[in-house]
Structure formats: C-alpha cells, structure tokens
Amino acid sequence: MTSNEDSITSDDESSTDPADAFGALSDPLRVDILRALGDYHHETEFEKTIGFADLRRRVGTEDPGRFRYHLTQLRGNFVEKVNDGYRLTFAGAKIVAAILMGTYTHSITKDPTELDSDCFVCDDPAVATYENGNCVVSCANDHPLFSWQVPPTAAADATLPEIVDVAGLLARQGMERTLDGYCPECYHSIESEVTTEPTESPVFRAQCESCGARLIGPVGYCLLVDPRVAAFYRRHGRNLHEYYIWDLPFIQDEDRYTLIEETPARLEIDVSVADETLTAVVDETGHVVDYRPAR
Structure with missing residues (x-):
C-alpha cells in the first residue's frame, strides 16, 4: 500500500500554457493550499518542506483523496515535491505574494489630494490620485507630472502623500535596476536608450521584451x-x-x-x-x- 504523497505523479518540468497554468488556480481549495504553504515558509525557512499530512491539516481538508487531487493540479507550476515534502516554486511564491498584496483582488481608490507642490508648467497645485494600483500626479490643467504603480497593501492604510512617497521610492528603485540592465518587474535583461527627436525634448526609454514593462521619462531620471x-x-x-x-x-x-x-x-x-x-x-x-x- 502506497502513502498518499507517494501516489502523486512526478512534476512536469516542461513549459505550460499560461491559460492552463492559471486555470489551476480556479478552485478555492488550491488557493488555500498555496496560502498554507506561504504561511509555512514565513514561519520557517523557504528551503524547508512540509509533509503531505501536515499540509492537509493546515488547510483543514478532511478528505485526503480530494486534497491529493487538488495538490496534484498545482504540482509543477506552483508547488514542487522535494524528498518527502512540498514547497512553493518561484511562481508559487509570486502568486502567494500577489494574493497577499491584493494585486488581483483588491480595488482601492483614494480621493484626489493636493500636495505641497506646484505644477512646473502652470504653477497650479499638484494633485495626486490613486486608483487600481496607479498613483498619478498632475494638476487641474491635466499636466502630467509623475505616475507609478503602488501595490494595494501599501496604499490601503496610507494617505495619498504617503502613497506618493512610496511611488517615488519605487520609481528610484526601478530606475536603478533598469540602468543596471534588469527589468524592474520581471528582472529579465533590459536595454535603455535616450531618444533625441528634433521636435521633442530628450527622453529616457526602456521596455522589457519579456513582460512588456516600460519606463519612460525625462532624461534627468538617470540622475536620481x-x-x-x-x-x-x-x-x-x-x-x-x-x-x-x-x-x-x-x-x-x-x-x-x-x-x-x-x-x-x-x-x-x-x-x-x-x-x-x-x-x-x-x-x-x-x-x-x-x-x-x-x-
């Protein structure tokens, strides 16, 4: 007689269609499994694994057959078996982080707030807004001053000036990674350039060929x-x-x-x-x- 964990097939190391991969997250029990693994890693060390029975108890599923089936659907892409236990893959850890940050589930909107700053185009007060993860600063005349994405967890209990401060920090970090040759979103290699079209001001541009992330702004961003x-x-x-x-x-x-x-x-x-x-x-x-x- 084989144990529950030994009866699960080996991980598939080949690439998976994105629709199939994210389809594996469609059942609430599978999300609970990822959360439980994430909690376990936070309590211990990421390298440590958790056994089948202990993981099932953490999730609170009484039926081992049902639990085994849903764990199998997560194997390969989001969960891996190492020796006698289980742990999150890199993708699994990113999914858990996105769940905790509310990236895919939380929608937060903040009322527009004037900042202690003026628009450098028209001198009207700079106004910050936050909606669906986007922090945007402009003025009453819609002159764009600054924008960056901020995770919902960082915005939930923060004032808009505090959110703007976080956005500025993330922008500086993103600029540093870009100039080092890494995409600030996915860490794929990225190339930057300064464009100097005759009819436009010099602009700094970089776009990741892997995830599509873009960074566009005045060339002065390079000095930040x-x-x-x-x-x-x-x-x-x-x-x-x-x-x-x-x-x-x-x-x-x-x-x-x-x-x-x-x-x-x-x-x-x-x-x-x-x-x-x-x-x-x-x-x-x-x-x-x-x-x-x-x-």
Whole structure:
C-alpha cells in the first residue's frame, strides 16, 4: 500500500500554457493550499518542506483523496515535491505574494489630494490620485507630472502623500535596476536608450521584451540614482530623496539639457544647488559617463 504523497505523479518540468497554468488556480481549495504553504515558509525557512499530512491539516481538508487531487493540479507550476515534502516554486511564491498584496483582488481608490507642490508648467497645485494600483500626479490643467504603480497593501492604510512617497521610492528603485540592465518587474535583461527627436525634448526609454514593462521619462531620471549627484546635494545640506521627483530642477527644466552629440546621443545636464552647478554627461543608454567640475 502506497502513502498518499507517494501516489502523486512526478512534476512536469516542461513549459505550460499560461491559460492552463492559471486555470489551476480556479478552485478555492488550491488557493488555500498555496496560502498554507506561504504561511509555512514565513514561519520557517523557504528551503524547508512540509509533509503531505501536515499540509492537509493546515488547510483543514478532511478528505485526503480530494486534497491529493487538488495538490496534484498545482504540482509543477506552483508547488514542487522535494524528498518527502512540498514547497512553493518561484511562481508559487509570486502568486502567494500577489494574493497577499491584493494585486488581483483588491480595488482601492483614494480621493484626489493636493500636495505641497506646484505644477512646473502652470504653477497650479499638484494633485495626486490613486486608483487600481496607479498613483498619478498632475494638476487641474491635466499636466502630467509623475505616475507609478503602488501595490494595494501599501496604499490601503496610507494617505495619498504617503502613497506618493512610496511611488517615488519605487520609481528610484526601478530606475536603478533598469540602468543596471534588469527589468524592474520581471528582472529579465533590459536595454535603455535616450531618444533625441528634433521636435521633442530628450527622453529616457526602456521596455522589457519579456513582460512588456516600460519606463519612460525625462532624461534627468538617470540622475536620481547617481551617487555623485546625491553627494553634491548632501554637500549643500540637502537630501536628494526628500524631494518630489517632479520638483527637482534637473527633471522639470528642459533648459538644463544640452545636446552635445546626436548620433550616438550624448547630452549634458546641469544640476544646480544654491549657487553651484555640477554638469553630468549622459550617453545614449542613459548612463552618466562623465562630470564637469562644479562651478
């Protein structure tokens, strides 16, 4: 007589159609299994596995046959068997995190709120909104100032100014990962570029070929995570990260950009604090390649 766990077939290591993979999550019991595995990993170490019987007790299913069937549907994509126990796969851990964050289930909307900031186009107050995971800052004249996605868990009990602060942090982290060559969403390799169309201001662009995530903004975004620029601000007793991103002069003021080469693109960006200016030289990929001494 074989045990319940031994009677489950081996994991399928081949790729699975996305519709089939997510179809495996259609039953509430399977979601409960993933949650239970997630809770177990939080209580112990991720590398540790849990046995069939212990996992069934955590989920609270009395019928071992029914439990075995639904666990089988999760095997391969979201759950793997290692030696005598079970644990989440990378995809399974991401699904559990998305469930806990409310990514697929929570819809949160915040009333528009004025920020302690003005639109750099028309000087009207900057207004923040949050809906369906999107934090957007604009003004009454609909001039776009900033936008980034923030998980519902970070927004549920936060004020809109606090949500904007989280969005700014995530934007800086996303910019840093992008310049390091990794997609901020899926960590696939990503390439960035600076476009300098004659009729437009220089723009920083990057799009992931794997998940489709995009990052588009003023070229000054490249300086948000530059250590020399951060040190320049600190030398004047200021913290670069305490500013709203759109309030930074090297983000909003196109007159601080000087195109010095068209192909490949290369431009200078003036960063001024008090009466001193540091000039950063940015190449066609958005990386700072040189500095002009502060003046």
